[in-house]
Amino acid sequence: xxVLSKMFIDLKNRHYFIIxxxxxxxxxxxxxxIRLDGDVDFNQYxxxxxxxxxxxxxxxxxxxxxxxxYQQYWRYASIDEMTHIxxxxxxxxxxxxxxxxxxxxxxxxxxxxxxxxxxxxxxLLTIIAVGWIRLGARLIDRTKERLxxxxxxxxxIVGAGKAGITLAGDMQRNPQHGLKPxxxxxxxxxxxxxxxxxxxxxxxxxxxxxxxxxxNVYRVVIAIPSASGKDIRDMVKICKECKVRVxxxxxxxxxxxxxxxxxxxxxxxxxxxxxxxxxKIDSGKVANFIYGKKVLVTGAGGSIGSEICRQIIGFNPSExxxxxxxxNAIFEIQSELQKILSxxxxxxPGRRLPKVTAFIADIRTHSRLEHLFxxxxxxxxxxxAAHKHLPMMELNPAEAVSNNVLGARTILGVASKYxxxxxxxxxxxxxxxxxxxxxxxxxxxxILVLQxxxxxxxxxxxxRFGNVLGSRGSVVPIFQRQILNGxxxxxxxxxxxxxxxxxxxAVQLVLQSSVTGxxxxxxxxxxxxxxxxxxxxxxxxxxxxxxxxxxxxxxxSGLRSGEKLFExxxxxxxxxxxxxxxxxxxxxxxxxxxxxGFDSLIDELAAAAERDNEQxxxxxxxxxxxxxxxPKFKNDEKSLVDAPDxxxxxxxxxxxxxxxx
Numbered sequence: 001x002x003v004l005s006k007m008f009i010d011l012k013n014r015h016y017f018i019i020x021x022x023x024x025x026x027x028x029x030x031x032x033x034i035r036l037d038g039d040v041d042f043n044q045y046x047x048x049x050x051x052x053x054x055x056x057x058x059x060x061x062x063x064x065x066x067x068x069x070y071q072q073y074w075r076y077a078s079i080d081e082m083t084h085i086x087x088x089x090x091x092x093x094x095x096x097x098x099x100x101x102x103x104x105x106x107x108x109x110x111x112x113x114x115x116x117x118x119x120x121x122x123x124l125l126t127i128i129a130v131g132w133i134r135l136g137a138r139l140i141d142r143t144k145e146r147l148x149x150x151x152x153x154x155x156x157i158v159g160a161g162k163a164g165i166t167l168a169g170d171m172q173r174n175p176q177h178g179l180k181p182x183x184x185x186x187x188x189x190x191x192x193x194x195x196x197x198x199x200x201x202x203x204x205x206x207x208x209x210x211x212x213x214x215x216n217v218y219r220v221v222i223a224i225p226s227a228s229g230k231d232i233r234d235m236v237k238i239c240k241e242c243k244v245r246v247x248x249x250x251x252x253x254x255x256x257x258x259x260x261x262x263x264x265x266x267x268x269x270x271x272x273x274x275x276x277x278x279x280k281i282d283s284g285k286v287a288n289f290i291y292g293k294k295v296l297v298t299g300a301g302g303s304i305g306s307e308i309c310r311q312i313i314g315f316n317p318s319e320x321x322x323x324x325x326x327x328n329a330i331f332e333i334q335s336e337l338q339k340i341l342s343x344x345x346x347x348x349p350g351r352r353l354p355k356v357t358a359f360i361a362d363i364r365t366h367s368r369l370e371h372l373f374x375x376x377x378x379x380x381x382x383x384x385a386a387h388k389h390l391p392m393m394e395l396n397p398a399e400a401v402s403n404n405v406l407g408a409r410t411i412l413g414v415a416s417k418y419x420x421x422x423x424x425x426x427x428x429x430x431x432x433x434x435x436x437x438x439x440x441x442x443x444x445x446x447i448l449v450l451q452x453x454x455x456x457x458x459x460x461x462x463x464r465f466g467n468v469l470g471s472r473g474s475v476v477p478i479f480q481r482q483i484l485n486g487x488x489x490x491x492x493x494x495x496x497x498x499x500x501x502x503x504x505x506a507v508q509l510v511l512q513s514s515v516t517g518x519x520x521x522x523x524x525x526x527x528x529x530x531x532x533x534x535x536x537x538x539x540x541x542x543x544x545x546x547x548x549x550x551x552x553x554x555x556x557s558g559l560r561s562g563e564k565l566f567e568x569x570x571x572x573x574x575x576x577x578x579x580x581x582x583x584x585x586x587x588x589x590x591x592x593x594x595x596x597g598f599d600s601l602i603d604e605l606a607a608a609a610e611r612d613n614e615q616x617x618x619x620x621x622x623x624x625x626x627x628x629x630x631p632k633f634k635n636d637e638k639s640l641v642d643a644p645d646x647x648x649x650x651x652x653x654x655x656x657x658x659x660x661x
Contacts, residue, residue, distance in 0.1 A: 016133065017061075017070055023129050024057040031121035032114060048113030055103075055111075056096045056122060063092040085131050093123030152180040153218045156211055158235060160186035160194075160201050163249055164223035168197050182215045205235055212242045222248040240542070282512065289380075289422075289515040290315035296378035297322060298363055298411065299385030301329025303468055304426055307507045308382050309333055309356075313340065319355040321376055324385070325362045334358050363407040369414045380422040381415055382510070383408065386442065390430065393438040397617045401609035404441035405448070409602060412452045412460075423460040424514045425449045427522070431464065435629040440621040444602070446522060447624070451598060453520035461517035463510045465525040467498050475533060479540050487552035489537045492559050497530035595624055 028049060032040055042049070064070060067088040097119040104111050152175060157164045168181045183202040186192075191201045202211050211217060220239045222232065232248070239246040290312050297312075299305040300322035306329075309320060320337070324330040337356045345353060359376075361368035363385050386404045387393055393400040408425070415423055427446050430439035446462045453460035467475070475498075482489045506525065513523040534554060541552045548554065559565070595601065601624045608616035621628050 014070075019133060020061065020064065020130070021057065023133070024060050024126070025053050027122050027125045027129065028052045028056055028114075028118060031118050031125060034121055035115050035117055045113055047110035051110050052100070052114055052118060052122075055099060056119075059096040059099065060089075060092040060126065063088060063095060067091070082131065085134055086127060089123070089127045089130055093119065093126060097123070152178040154216055155179050155181050156183055156185060156202075156208070156215070156217045156220045157181055157199075157223050158185040158205065158208070158220060159223040159227075160184040160188070160191050160196060161224065163225055165196055167221065167223045167249070168199055172197065179219075182217065183211065185211065205238060208235070208238050209242050212239075212244050217244060219245040219247060222246065225249050282515070285515045286511045287315045290317050290511075293317050293379035294319045294376060295321070296372075296376065296381045298324070298381070298383045300324050300358075301326050301333055302384055303503055304507065304510075305382070305384035306333040306336075307503045308384060308510065309337055310340070311504075311507050311511060312382075313337060313354055313356070316352065317354045317380075319357065319376075321372070321378065322356065322358045323361060323363070323372070324358075325360060327360050330358045330360060363411050364402060366410055366414070369411060373414050373418045373420075377418065378415075378420055380514070381411070381420055381424070382514075383411060383423065383425040386426070386445070388428070388438065390436050390438045393441070394436060397437040397614050398609040398612045400437045400441040401605055401617060404438070405444045405602065406606055406609070408445040408448050412448055416452055416456050416458075419456070419458070421458050422514065423449065423452070423458065424510065424517075425460075425462045426510065427462045427464040429464060429466045433627045433629060434621075434625060437617070437621075440625055440628050443625050443628075444605070444621070447595070447598060448602075450520050450522075457519060459517055459519050461513060461519070462522045463513045463525065464522055465501055465506055465509070466530075467500050468503050468506055475536065476540065479537050480544075483541060483544050483546065483552055488555040489541065489552055490555050490557045491534050491537055492557050493565060494534055494556055496533045496559070496565050498533060500531050500536075501525070595626075598624070 032045060032049060067084075069085075069088055100111065100119045101116075103109055104116070155171065157168055164184060164186075168184070171177060171179045171181050181199055184191075184196060184199050185203060185205060185208060186201050187204045189204070192203065194201045208220065212220070220235075220242075222235055224231070227235075236246055295312055295317045297305050297308050297320065300309055301324040305324070309322060313320060322330050322334055334356060341353050341356065344351065359372055361372065363369065385407065387400055412423070425445065428439065428442050430436060431443035431446055432439075434440040434443050446464075449460050449462050452458075479489050509523075509525045513525075517523065537554055538548050541548050541554075544552075546552050601620060605617065605620045605624070608620050618628075
């Protein structure tokens with residue numbers, strides 16, 4: 001088997017040409033033998049047979065040359081190459097048949113000595129012979145995969161769709177991964193007992209325990225990138241009861257190059273349990289918006305900024321500038337993007353790819369921004385640079401003002417000067433009726449964007465959403481560290497709730513908002529139902545293979561300064577309307593509700609921050625943002641008065657559909 005496989009693998013196109021010449025000359029003889037049941041009088045048919053051999057060979061070789069059959073690499077031939085073989089061979093057979101009929105009765109040519117059915121029989125033999133010669137190496141490899149895949153972890157794949165089948169094929173082709181697929185699970189009853197790549201569909205998800213026991217399964221792989229969080233949770237629960245290891249493929253937004261393979265597998269994460277129906281953005285509009293433009297991403301080393309970079313390079317901007325003040329984070333995302341671009345270049349050699357460069361600077365340094373804008377001249381800015389850690393900003397309000405407010409004012413000023421047409425600021429739900437310094441600073445930055453939009457008439461918009469799973473400083477990594485250390489897991493309040501989105505989902509909707517917005521609007525993203533933080537903690541403990549309150553205890557520490565039991569989405573006075581995208585609303589009158597004397601109030605805020613006067617900062621924020629809520633402390637200590645156990649969730653109407661964790 002190995003010798004035969006190596007023989008096919010080593011064949012070059014010149015070898016295929018020589019083989020084709022020999023085969024094409026032989027096929028008319030074989031066709032005549034078949035037609036006459038082996039009883040051939042070569043004295044009678046000899047001259048006609050030679051003429052047919054020469055005619056058919058010249059026709060086939062000519063068409064094969066013209067169609068590029070000798071410019072293919074057949075080592076990894078697939079269904080596309082098989083289709084190509086059939087089409088080209090069919091064209092050659094039709095041509096030789098027409099010529100045979102036209103020349104059949106011409107005096108002086110001996111073609112009429114052979115039966116008229118010879119072109120048809122020869123054509124069928126040609127398709128078989130050419131297909132076997134070209135696909136021989138692939139067929140031998142496939143047989144070897146089946147024979148060599150006897151060892152390894154026994155894997156049950158959940159999902160008999162494209163992802164599951166591709167994953168099964170990768171396991172079969174690469175036994176070095178140590179994974180042996182034994183069957184498929186799919187909820188579609190029409191697929192039951194079907195065989196796909198030699199694997200049988202053994203039932204739906206309810207059959208997982210039975211299949212695990214019968215086939216001695218070691219690992220279950222959920223290969224459904226589009227599965228909802230509810231489905232993932234259901235399947236994980238079934239697998240946990242079977243005491244079998246569970247892995248999954250990333251969600252649709254996480255598979256950067258859209259290719260499913262074994263090295264995409266990972267253990268179940270909290271993101272998977274919260275996964276909702278995949279966001280469908282208008283890729284055409286986003287592509288038209290980004291294509292060929294110079295894009296500047298501030299805070300490019302952060303969670304949101306780096307994901308914006310990953311997604312926009314797929315839409316072929318001319319250049320992406322990574323702006324950040326943390327050189328290590330910028331270096332990491334630049335290196336990652338270069339690897340992604342190298343992979344794209346390898347797969348699509350002729351494709352034009354964006355240039356990715358880094359610019360280390362602080363958004364508060366006007367001179368550095370001037371130099372950047374003068375040399376780069378960006379067309380689009382995604383402003384993701386901000387301090388976002390709520391408790392940290394409560395302790396450092398001057399820094400929140402300096403970075404989140406004055407930094408935004410600086411970059412907006414330079415963007416307006418250089419007439420940048422598109423500016424998208426990443427905001428937060430904590431900017432709505434803010435009770436924290438961080439929330440107030442982001443609300444002030446929103447107003448700055450709306451003011452710049454009104455002044456310039458350019459497409460300057462804000463996108464407001466909640467917590468991002470897995471981002472730096474978010475609750476999930478904190479809980480994971482506490483679990484790793486043996487607990488306890490600390491939750492501030494048993495009723496505290498937050499909105500959560502995955503990073504990929506959030507950025508896809510940011511990109512959609514960037515093309516939907518006109519000017520001076522705030523987009524509010526549908527984040528589903530707010531999740532109770534204690535539920536999140538419990539799920540993380542269970543994912544770690546531990547039991548709540550038995551292996552890991554949950555303790556309640558009390559609300560912190562600036563922290564609310566629940567976040568809100570809408571500011572009083574803002575008028576919200578649906579957009580063309582079902583996952584986003586728009587505050588269409590946002591730029592009409594700007595406070596009077598805003599510029600002078602920002603100057604007052606800057607002066608208070610310069611003096612590091614916390615009380616004055618809070619008072620000035622109250623002038624800018626009347627709804628800014630000052631926290632109530634007891635005994636002048638930095639500990640909030642405990643909120644009542646029963647807190648009524650605000651009614652947001654029927655704009656959003658929710659799913660409980």
